[in-house]
Structure formats: C-alpha cells, structure tokens
Amino acid sequence: SIAFTDSLISRAVGPTINIYALEGYSFGSKDAITTTKERKSTLEIRRRERFERQGMRRTVEAVLIVHQHRHPHVLLLQLPSGHFELPGGCLNPGETELEGLKRKVTKKLSTNEVFGPKWEHGELLCMWWRPGFDTEMWPYQVPHITKPKECKKLFVVPLPQRCGFTLPKNIKLVAVPLFELYDNGRHYGPIISSIPQMLGRFNLSYL
Amino acid sequence: SIAFTDSLISRAVGPTINIYALEGYSFGSKDAITTTKERKSTLEIRRRERFERQGMRRTVEAVLIVHQHRHPHVLLLQLPSGHFELPGGCLNPGETELEGLKRKVTKKLSTNEVFGPKWEHGELLCMWWRPGFDTEMWPYQVPHITKPKECKKLFVVPLPQRCGFTLPKNIKLVAVPLFELYDNGRHYGPIISSIPQMLGRFNLSYL
Numbered sequence: 555s556i557a558f559t560d561s562l563i564s565r566a567v568g569p570t571i572n573i574y575a576l577e578g579y580s581f582g583s584k585d586a587i588t589t590t591k592e593r594k595s596t597l598e599i600r601r602r603e604r605f606e607r608q609g610m611r612r613t614v615e616a617v618l619i620v621h622q623h624r625h626p627h628v629l630l631l632q633l634p635s636g637h638f639e640l641p642g643g644c645l646n647p648g649e650t651e652l653e654g655l656k657r658k659v660t661k662k663l664s665t666n667e668v669f670g671p672k673w674e675h676g677e678l679l680c681m682w683w684r685p686g687f688d689t690e691m692w693p694y695q696v697p698h699i700t701k702p703k704e705c706k707k708l709f710v711v712p713l714p715q716r717c718g719f720t721l722p723k724n725i726k727l728v729a730v731p732l733f734e735l736y737d738n739g740r741h742y743g744p745i746i747s748s749i750p751q752m753l754g755r756f757n758l759s760y761l
Numbered sequence: 762s763i764a765f766t767d768s769l770i771s772r773a774v775g776p777t778i779n780i781y782a783l784e785g786y787s788f789g790s791k792d793a794i795t796t797t798k799e800r801k802s803t804l805e806i807r808r809r810e811r812f813e814r815q816g817m818r819r820t821v822e823a824v825l826i827v828h829q830h831r832h833p834h835v836l837l838l839q840l841p842s843g844h845f846e847l848p849g850g851c852l853n854p855g856e857t858e859l860e861g862l863k864r865k866v867t868k869k870l871s872t873n874e875v876f877g878p879k880w881e882h883g884e885l886l887c888m889w890w891r892p893g894f895d896t897e898m899w900p901y902q903v904p905h906i907t908k909p910k911e912c913k914k915l916f917v918v919p920l921p922q923r924c925g926f927t928l929p930k931n932i933k934l935v936a937v938p939l940f941e942l943y944d945n946g947r948h949y950g951p952i953i954s955s956i957p958q959m960l961g962r963f964n965l966s967y968l
C-alpha cells in the first residue's frame with residue numbers, strides 16, 4: 555500500500571482517476587470474429603482512398619485502468635496475431651469524439667455499462683499524428699506536413715466499480731501492469747508503451 | 762506551417778501553450794562554475810543521509826519551449842560531461858513547488874525575466890518517482906515501496922516573448938527539437954526523451 559502524510563502530497567497533482575479492483579469486472583465470450591491482417595501495401599491504398607473521400611482520419615482510443623492489490627493495470631485487446639490494441643476506432647464524419655468513443659468502446663467490449671448514467675468525462679492523454687499514408691505515428695505534428703493523414707487521441711475512460719465485458723472467442727482482454735508497458739515498445743508499440751508517462755500527472759486513487 | 766480548418770480541430774484539445782521564436786531570446790555567458798561528477802556510491806550515501814534528515818526529496822524541473830520556424834524545441838542545459846539536464850532542482854523544506862521552481866530556474870539561467878509580472882502558471886507534465894537510493898526513476902509509483910526516496914515533477918513554464926539568459930561558460934543552453942528527443946533515451950535519458958509524449962495533449966501555438 556502507498557501511504558503519504560498530507561504534508562508530503564503537493565498541491566500540484568493532476569486530476570484524480572478512481573481505479574477499482576479487477577474483481578469487480580466479469581469477462582464473457584461470444585462467437586469469434588474474422589480478423590483480417592491486411593498487407594502493408596493494401597493498408598496504404600485504403601488510407602489514401604479514405605483520405606481523399608473524408609480528409610484526415612480521426613481515431614479515438616480508451617485507456618481503461620483497473621487495479622490488482624493497488625497495482626495499476628491497463629486493459630488491452632490481444633488479437634489472434636498476438637498484437638495488442640486499445641479499445642477504440644475511427645470516427646464517422648461529423649461524429650464527436652465522445653460519441654465515437656462511446657460507440658466504439660461499447661461495441662468492442664460488448665458492454666452497455668461503461669458509459670452509464672454516472673459516467674464522468676475522460677481526460678485527453680495524448681494526440682498522435684500520422685504524417686503520411688505509409689508511416690508511423692508521432693506524438694507531435696511533423697514539420698512541414700500541412701495535411702496529416704490521421705490524428706489519434708487517447709482518453710482515460712473512468713470505469714464504473716463493476717461491469718461486464720464480452721469478447722469474441724479469438725480476442726483476449728488482458729490487464730497489463732504499467733511496469734510491463736513502460737519502455738517496452740518492442741512488445742506494445744510506441745503508443746501503448748508510453749501510457750505510463752501519459753498517466754504520470756494523475757493522482758491514481760485505488761478504491 | 763500547420764493549417765487546419767476549424768471543423769477539423771476537435772474540441773477536446775488540451776490547454777494551449779504559447780510558444781515564441783528563438784530570436785526573441787538572448788544568451789550571455791559568465792564565469793565557469795565547478796561541476797563535480799560524483800561517484801555513484803557517494804551519490805547514494807548523500808541521498809540516504811538527506812532522506813534521513815528531510816524525508817522524500819522533492820525536485821522540480823522546467824520544460825521551456827521555443828520555436829524556430831514553427832518547429833518546437835526544448836531548452837536544455839548541457840553540462841561539461843556532455844549530459845543534458847532540465848533547469849530546476851531540489852526544493853528546500855517547506856518551500857512550495859512554485860517558489861522552488863522560480864528560485865531554481867532564475868538561478869540556473871541567471872534571469873529575472875522568466876517569471877515576470879505577466880507570468881501564468883505552468884502545467885504539471887509528469888511525476889517521476891525514485892523507489893530506492895541507488896535506482897532509476899519511474900513515471901509511476903513502484904509497487905510495495907511505501908516510502909519513495911524522491912519525487913520529481915516536470916512543469917511546462919511559459920516563457921515571455923523576449924528575455925535574456927546568462928550561463929556559466931562551461932554550461933551550454935541548447936534548443937533541442939522534439940523529434941530529436943523522441944524515443945532517444947540513449948542520448949537524453951528516460952525523462953527528457955519522454956517530453957514529446959508528455960506534451961502530446963497540448964495545443965502548441967506558435968507566435
């Protein structure tokens with residue numbers, strides 16, 4: 555357990571995130587879905603076509619945090635390929651970020667309970683930018699790129715104390731400790747492995 | 762230049778940081794100071810002694826941002842050893858973070874102009890924790906460590922449009938682009954190389 559006297563806690567702490575124990579959540583399964591791993595060249599063509607139709611792609615992803623014995627963990631989807639993803643996805647034209655975040659998280663985790671009536675707004679963690687159709691994403695706008703191809707925003711989505719998630723049989727929902735993610739771009743990629751630094755300004759409150 | 766139509770800019774952007782051009786700042790030099798590179802074992806003994814006297818060490822550091830042709834750069838001190846540091850330092854007992862930040866930045870950069878009458882409060886970027894006397898720092902509290910030995914807080918410190926800095930002859934003040942810092946822990950260490958991700962939620966406004 556982490557105990558500080560009040561005098562040691564400085565006033566300049568970021569917003570508080572209430573984090574509940576993993577035991578409060580239940581995990582069910584449903585039929586497997588087809589996941590297609592696109593070839594890099596196909597992906598690039600699709601990105602280009604969509605950009606010409608709709609302009610910059612806007613993606614939103616949710617960072618959902620739980621704790622086990624006061625150790626913070628992030629919920630990640632693990633695809634049949636072994637890759638990890640945050641729940642989220644691409645916004646429809648005209649859709650707001652909050653609408654899209656609700657729609658995508660609700661669908662990916664088959665739950666109506668995350669964004670319940672008591673849901674409080676999430677905090678923006680970081681924006682990631684894709685300068686070209688064939689490129690990685692960066693946590694800043696790359697010089698001399700006036701038309702980025704994608705902007706992905708990560709939000710902390712506060713969870714209720716209890717809720718149920720249902721995943722397709724071939725997709726796992728895993729709780730990964732912050733210390734496993736940190737500095738581990740090789741396993742989790744540049745975005746997910748930076749979640750510890752993005753969360754570093756918050757006061758994590760274990761309930 | 763970075764141009765978006767208003768409809769593309771989402772409402773969920775973090776706070777704005779006003780960033781001025783490097784040309785507005787002047788750099789002078791004064792007598793060299795003695796910098797001692799302590800052996801790791803000596804450093805550990807000093808940390809232990811200080812902890813017994815004063816409890817957890819509280820450190821504050823400033824992230825000062827300038828731009829060159831709208832490319833964001835962070836101001837770093839380069840020591841005679843070649844190592845890079847953010848301006849800042851250790852708080853005195855009872856000193857507030859803002860007091861300490863002002864005192865340390867003013868002293869390290871020999872300037873009275875950063876925290877002028879129009880100065881606006883800085884934003885907390887991240888807290889880094891040192892669990893042991895002989896260990897690295899992490900952007901989260903390490904499990905089962907009830908008494909961390911140091912907590913370092915990084916703040917964005919908004920600069921005025923113009924001001925002068927004076928550095929000892931043997932210490933350089935360098936402006937390093939975000940893309941040089943990003944994912945470059947080998948050159949800049951884990952904290953400074955994560956500044957791009959910590960800044961990723963802000964709207965950088967180039968003036």
Ligand SMILES: [Zn+2]
Binds near residue numbers: 697698830832
């Ligand atoms: Zn340029």
Ligand SMILES: [Zn+2]
Binds near residue numbers: 734738741
């Ligand atoms: Zn691993």
Ligand SMILES: [Zn+2]
Binds near residue numbers: 623625904
């Ligand atoms: Zn444990």
Ligand SMILES: [Zn+2]
Binds near residue numbers: 941945948
């Ligand atoms: Zn370098």
